[in-house]
Amino acid sequence: MPELTYREAVRDALGKALREDDSVFIMGEDIAEMGGSMAVTQGLLDEFGPTRVRNTPISEMAIVGSGIGAAIQGMRPIVEIMYEDFLTISMEQLVNQAAKHRTMSGGQISVPLTIRTQGGAGWSPGAQHAQQLEAWFVHVPGLKVVFASTPEDARGLLWSAIYDDNPTVFFEHRTLYSIKGEVSDELQPIPLGKARIHREGSDVTVVATGRLVHESLQAAEEAEKDGISVEVVDPRTLLPLDEQTIVESVKKTARCVTAHEAVTRGGFGAELAAVIQHAAFDWLDAPIERVGAAFAPLAFAPGMEQWAVPHADDVLEAIRRTVARG
């Protein structure tokens, strides 16, 4: 099987869609000549030209909003919001327009729009370039929400997002762009709403997203050395959520840790915990532990930054805490 970086995997899905389908186009700030702030769209301008690979002004409301309008007219736009912190500027269009047109029109309209964005700590970007905001969108009926953690997932899920007839917010994590992973020869669409079990185990289930999937896998290796068998599940699609796979896993292990990079308070882990404690109440042998960032705007200095966001050792500690319970 070939290997791709996460960055290449995203690019691969974009390129294939652009190649095969005239209704697809991409737009965003600096995605053309420069290939995007994270070099994801490099080369696409040369292949597809400036009509379908469009640099935009710094206008996050209009980027998302014009994507909505084009989508309603039968296009499949993929827009890029350079940093997910700037989703704060397009919330109105995303939440009040994209997510609601279909219901408000009584089903006359659908909005097959994909919004790609990226974020996360690492490299000391400071408080305004590092947030993880996926939890907000899980609270918005009408949207779908994806957070890919591996090259294969990124490629297959992005494809499904593009061809889903609903507006989908697609989160990438900055520090994953360079990771490599095996991918199938041909792009394999991965259905939205299916979790992935990365690693089977019998003592604890860790439900992790984004960068924390990798940290959790590392923690699982460590725990193994202590004889703790850890199952790692990545929901991949946060909305709709594959409750079944997650709950079954917890019923098997009887213990659960949730892990994401976003701040813990009000994060996606809260939703997971609420679902799991409800569905697996009689199976749980310990409270669900949540791992997430400290509750603070991300400080710049690397020491504070790295302290604030969770790593493998934080997941490991949580695993140990839950196992230590009676």
Place this chain on the structure above:
Amino acid sequence: MPELTYREAVRDALGKALREDDSVFIMGEDIAEMGGSMAVTQGLLDEFGPTRVRNTPISEMAIVGSGIGAAIQGMRPIVEIMYEDFLTISMEQLVNQAAKHRTMSGGQISVPLTIRTQGGAGWSPGAQHAQQLEAWFVHVPGLKVVFASTPEDARGLLWSAIYDDNPTVFFEHRTLYSIKGEVSDELQPIPLGKARIHREGSDVTVVATGRLVHESLQAAEEAEKDGISVEVVDPRTLLPLDEQTIVESVKKTARCVTAHEAVTRGGFGAELAAVIQHAAFDWLDAPIERVGAAFAPLAFAPGMEQWAVPHADDVLEAIRRTVARG
């Protein structure tokens, strides 16, 4: 004790602050001559004049943003966002600026800004005028979040929000403006971060916010008839959260229902459930039940609207479900 409506209680706090303190001013759309879309600020223009009671253009980013700037310069602005759905337009200023200035500056700056807003279902406002978005802000370090459910709380909490040196989002619920309640003779500040036990009980704790406090009290009355003793707790301040009062209540009753009008998925009830299952794991006799709106943009037709958002009977059902457990 005198009685005030919730509307009058909010106005009372605004009027007193404007009267006693030159650094206080209020601004927002149509808050002057018209007295606000919900008639909350009626009369304030006449008493305090157009310099301190300022109509603004339809510019939600600039309303919040200029509030931030004035706050940093030592004023205590209270800005109104007419419907909380329009907070989506000011998210950037709220989340990236107001919430973060203090940390990013290493403590040089504080932002004593209050953002009042209102929302909720009732009166068939449709999908863009009815959202309950408080959960988003609970996920934002640097903000405080208040949701008042009674006249006394509205008045005392608003006062504390105005005099808190942090940016505070203050949620009001549209259908509560006309309810009456006893208030103390003089305005009594209510500290942020203290929950209120509305009703003591021993079998189930209902943790409710906003309109659902009243629905839950009604449900508790009903449950009483079946011999179920219900404790109703209103956190009032969602951030910071009075975990202690809530958890102690659940430890006492061993059962818990959370209730809010926002959609359940990703709502504040998820955070409550996550906290409670963790802190009271060994005390809980049943899974925590969550009550919230159906997962859909709010439909217009009154029948669908009222079906989608929770009422006393939904809380009652949840109470019964949790009691029915082993």
Place this chain on the structure above:
Amino acid sequence: MATVEERAESGGRGVSEAMLRGFFREMLLIRRFEEKVEDRFRAGELPGFLHVAIGQEATATGVCAALAREDVIASTHRAHGHAIAKGTPVERIMAELYGKVEGCSKGYGGSMHLYDVEVGNLGANAVVGGGLPGIVGAALAFKMRGEKRVAVAFFGDGATNTGTFHESMNLAQLWTVPAIFVLENNGWAESTPASQQLPLPVEELGKRAAAYGMKLIEADGQDVEAVYLATLAAREHALAGKGPVLLHLRTHRLTGHFVGDPQVYRDKDELKEERETKDPIRLLGARLEIGEDEFSTIDGELTAEVEAAVEFAKAGTDPKPEDALKYVYA
């Protein structure tokens, strides 16, 4: 309504008397419809937030008459006139206001979310400025596919103060898409007069086009013929690939902001005078010399049509409560 082709035949850019009479009829239909809405609201029959456009009928009728069926519009909270003029039958609009399955948004939208995609109404919007960027995207799609269609956004003077307005105008001009931005300038944003919300004198709001180098066309919004001709010109400009147009129409809101608004903020004499001198239907009636008898006949027909719409709406089907979940996802 006449199609673009018929209109073209009726003498190029000229407006025949027959066409003006058609406009008169439609404007009066809008007026009677909205008066009925006010009436049924007072009777307690209509849920939701309602905004009528009494006094602004000429902008809806004049603009939409100049559009082809395949052109699309985005409307505002003040939406009834736009919806009627773009071609949705009044009974389907009325049914929507009553929250019925027969409504143009199947009861999901209400007055602030009237949709009718078949006739090119992409929806009214309850967020001021909310519909503008979508129109840029629709126009972009038309341009990319080489379709000869325009996309039209209606909005008020208050909306020109939103960031969305700025970003949408800017992007539309940068990409020279076939969009028309129809500014219905009534000088009020709810209770806030122009002087409290616009740094420019209200009559000069068209200057905002220059910030983007955008073509500006202005017309008297109370004169339906002027609006119609201006829109034809705007459409021609856009379809010729010359880029978008700001179509600035000065108009007058002869009622409250919302149905039930006591307008405490408004000078009563001024309003009275405006009602007497600025009513676009009266003005057109005078010009066409429509006499009392003729008027009575037309009015009777339209009143009956609106009455029938109410009957249709009331006899409509209430959606099943649990159908609230029906259209969340495609």
Place this chain on the structure above:
Amino acid sequence: MATVEERAESGGRGVSEAMLRGFFREMLLIRRFEEKVEDRFRAGELPGFLHVAIGQEATATGVCAALAREDVIASTHRAHGHAIAKGTPVERIMAELYGKVEGCSKGYGGSMHLYDVEVGNLGANAVVGGGLPGIVGAALAFKMRGEKRVAVAFFGDGATNTGTFHESMNLAQLWTVPAIFVLENNGWAESTPASQQLPLPVEELGKRAAAYGMKLIEADGQDVEAVYLATLAAREHALAGKGPVLLHLRTHRLTGHFVGDPQVYRDKDELKEERETKDPIRLLGARLEIGEDEFSTIDGELTAEVEAAVEFAKAGTDPKPEDALKYVYA
């Protein structure tokens, strides 16, 4: 730097040679500081995202020289020059870039969040346009309290496409607050040239002021004297209660968007020519006839100052990791 009072004494609106020499020195300090930043970044010592303003020193120096200490500024992602010119010692800025407690934001901010409230720097902003509305609010506070101070927002041509720009300009003019909007127009937004982001020709961006009826003052951003005089005029206008000013300064970014940017999108010859003809420091040096010897002396002093700043920074204190939580709430 000279205070407003000293400057006033030095001949009213005229700019003495001594003052110009002061400008030269400060601009060269900014240049040497930023070259050192590039150097230390390449050495792997500096974390975070860094943007230098090489070529744009005259706007920072010229604007801030015309301000009083009690005037406030909001800066951008390209912040070092503004911070230096507003009066923060270079060692505190360098220490911030190294993430040290001695930094001007105590290590919490980094290059994109340089604050120094004591000298009136309300902070650099990593969100394009993010600082503008706050400046309107600051100016409003000054106006409400009758204080003779101005609030100044720096921003680029790219920022003029944000909704925030529009809402801020509009509100400032509507309320005639003493704000100055300093447009540092370098014709680029990252890799995106003016032609791909601005519907207006880049030289005509000042036209945006007219959309609000705002006073426009324009100056050559490579001529520090012109910038200084223009800012004095803007400040006078604002303090006289005549409302805000858009100060449009045409400038040139003579390096990449960020430190490390290979600028694949940029014509190399054009850049070379710009570097040769548009460098504001060279231009001023020539005008002042600063000879090689004199230059060497000044340069040596400034280079040493910057070197000392690096030493200061490196010897600084790392914040305790858990102090990440220290300043979240007041």
